[in-house]
Amino acid sequence: MADLPTVRSCATSEVHERLLRTVEGYADARTNIEGQAWRAAMRPGTVGRSGCTLIPVVVHVVHRTNAEDISLAQIQSQIDILNDDYRGQNADVSTVPSAFSGLVGDARIQFELASTDPDGNPTDGITRTRTNVNGFSSNDDVKRAADGGADAWPADRYLNLWVCRLAGGLLGYAQFPGGPAATDGVVVTHTGFGNTGTAAAPFDQGRTTTHEIGHWLNLRHIWGDDGTGCSGDDFVADTPNQAGFNTGVPTFPSISCSNGPNGDMFMNYMDYVDDAAMVMFSKGQVDRMQAALDGPRSSIGSSTPCVGVDDGPGEKPPWKEWIKDNPKDWIKDNPKDWIKEPIKESPKDWIKEPIKELPKDPPKEFPKEGSKDGIFDPVGPVVGPIDPIGPVKLDTPDLPFVIGTGAGAGFGGQRRSAAADALRTQMWALYNVLATHGLEGSVAQGVQQAEALYRQENG
Numbered sequence: 134m135a136d137l138p139t140v141r142s143c144a145t146s147e148v149h150e151r152l153l154r155t156v157e158g159y160a161d162a163r164t165n166i167e168g169q170a171w172r173a174a175m176r177p178g179t180v181g182r183s184g185c186t187l188i189p190v191v192v193h194v195v196h197r198t199n200a201e202d203i204s205l206a207q208i209q210s211q212i213d214i215l216n217d218d219y220r221g222q223n224a225d226v227s228t229v230p231s232a233f234s235g236l237v238g239d240a241r242i243q244f245e246l247a248s249t250d251p252d253g254n255p256t257d258g259i260t261r262t263r264t265n266v267n268g269f270s271s272n273d274d275v276k277r278a279a280d281g282g283a284d285a286w287p288a289d290r291y292l293n294l295w296v297c298r299l300a301g302g303l304l305g306y307a308q309f310p311g312g313p314a315a316t317d318g319v320v321v322t323h324t325g326f327g328n329t330g331t332a333a334a335p336f337d338q339g340r341t342t343t344h345e346i347g348h349w350l351n352l353r354h355i356w357g358d359d360g361t362g363c364s365g366d367d368f369v370a371d372t373p374n375q376a377g378f379n380t381g382v383p384t385f386p387s388i389s390c391s392n393g394p395n396g397d398m399f400m401n402y403m404d405y406v407d408d409a410a411m412v413m414f415s416k417g418q419v420d421r422m423q424a425a426l427d428g429p430r431s432s433i434g435s436s437t438p439c440v441g442v443d444d445g446p447g448e449k450p451p452w453k454e455w456i457k458d459n460p461k462d463w464i465k466d467n468p469k470d471w472i473k474e475p476i477k478e479s480p481k482d483w484i485k486e487p488i489k490e491l492p493k494d495p496p497k498e499f500p501k502e503g504s505k506d507g508i509f510d511p512v513g514p515v516v517g518p519i520d521p522i523g524p525v526k527l528d529t530p531d532l533p534f535v536i537g538t539g540a541g542a543g544f545g546g547q548r549r550s551a552a553a554d555a556l557r558t559q560m561w562a563l564y565n566v567l568a569t570h571g572l573e574g575s576v577a578q579g580v581q582q583a584e585a586l587y588r589q590e591n592g
């Protein structure tokens with residue numbers, strides 16, 4: 134078979150940047166989604182669905198040759214792999230070095246081939262389409278019947294997986310949450326799908342699909358998509374800062390960005406290593422995926438018992454009990470909604486004890502300077518520069534939006550502007566200041582309370 138991939142490649146970032154350029158509203162949607170993810174990260178373990186989530190999958194097999202018309206066995210092997218990987222039940226999770234084994238997460242997500250089609254009729258969850266296209270690219274033609282592909286099923290109810298021959302050694306790509314429904318889902322080349330049939334080494338263990346669905350659930354590449362620099366960020370606190378991607382089967386430790394002695398978490402599904410070498414999501418990544426299920430992916434999937442794991446990340450942390458408010462009441466998806474009324478209670482009342490595990494520092498180093506080719510400058514349309522201690526404009530709905538911008542929403546990792554990074558730095562500085570007073574539970578509420586104190590003390 135020609136052009137079988139030898140090194141992992143993923144076009145998700147490229148597609149993300151194309152959507153930023155071409156789809157009106159996508160950048161704003163990404164900003165809001167990153168804001169929601171950021172707020173969720175401030176409350177690790179409190180945002181997300183309880184128990185496990187069962188997601189119905191439709192596999193669109195788009196084939197030019199009989200070989201590309203992959204078997205049910207190959208499709209089912211992929212579903213089985215996903216169900217292991219997204220529960221941390223893959224046998225090779227035992228290969229995680231002890232330095233990282235405490236960070237292995239159970240994403241509490243399971244997958245099944247859809248049993249009902251969009252019209253309510255029984256289905257095996259597979260569509261099969263003959264095409265004349267000899268190798269698709271990341272231009273989404275495979276997602277359109279008019280271009281030789283297969284149309285998506287409603288993306289608010291199904292995870293669409295397209296399996297076809299991708300040209301040029303491309304293994305797959307995904308669309309982050311916030312993009313058009315018609316192209317929402319994951320594309321994987323048939324030789325990288327499942328572990329039987331046409332699956333070909335070294336991408337024959339189904340991990341390309343695990344990786345791409347990670348993107349579909351809002352995960353970024355673990356090295357931060359900044360080339361080989363140390364300034365990119367995956368917005369997950371427990372993944373070490375990492376320079377570029379790792380390939381093949383690295384030897385532990387693989388050190389970069391002064392992240393010794395343990396080095397890169399190259400055995401993570403969101404790196405670029407071979408299938409045999411990627412074996413885990415981190416707990417922070419699980420929180421971020423659960424935030425996506427609580428936010429932009431909230432319409433999809435159904436609750437199902439978590440079976441097979443008797444404890445671990447799926448358990449609610451004990452401090453959930455003493456956070457009296459339902460987080461959903463005050464973490465709203467719409468930034469304009471969740472900070473409209475002044476806080477009535479005293480700061481100490483609405484959270485009984487400080488949370489021990491919140492990050493005290495930015496998860497990664499901030500870029501020393503931004504590139505000049507930002508897609509857009511968030512400072513203009515959003516809010517002017519803010520001083521974390523002084524005259525923050527707390528009475529406007531801008532603040533949560535700034536938080537969203539601060540999380541790097543809407544930017545390719547290497548294209549974040551210096552202004553956006555400065556805002557993010559300031560938000561973290563603000564967070565840390567608040568943390569010293571036990572106000573860190575919600576930056577927005579805490580800031581609002583700080584402002585009230587500021588006004589009280591300064592007339």
Ligand SMILES: [Zn+2]
Binds near residue numbers: 143145344345
């Ligand atoms: Zn990727």
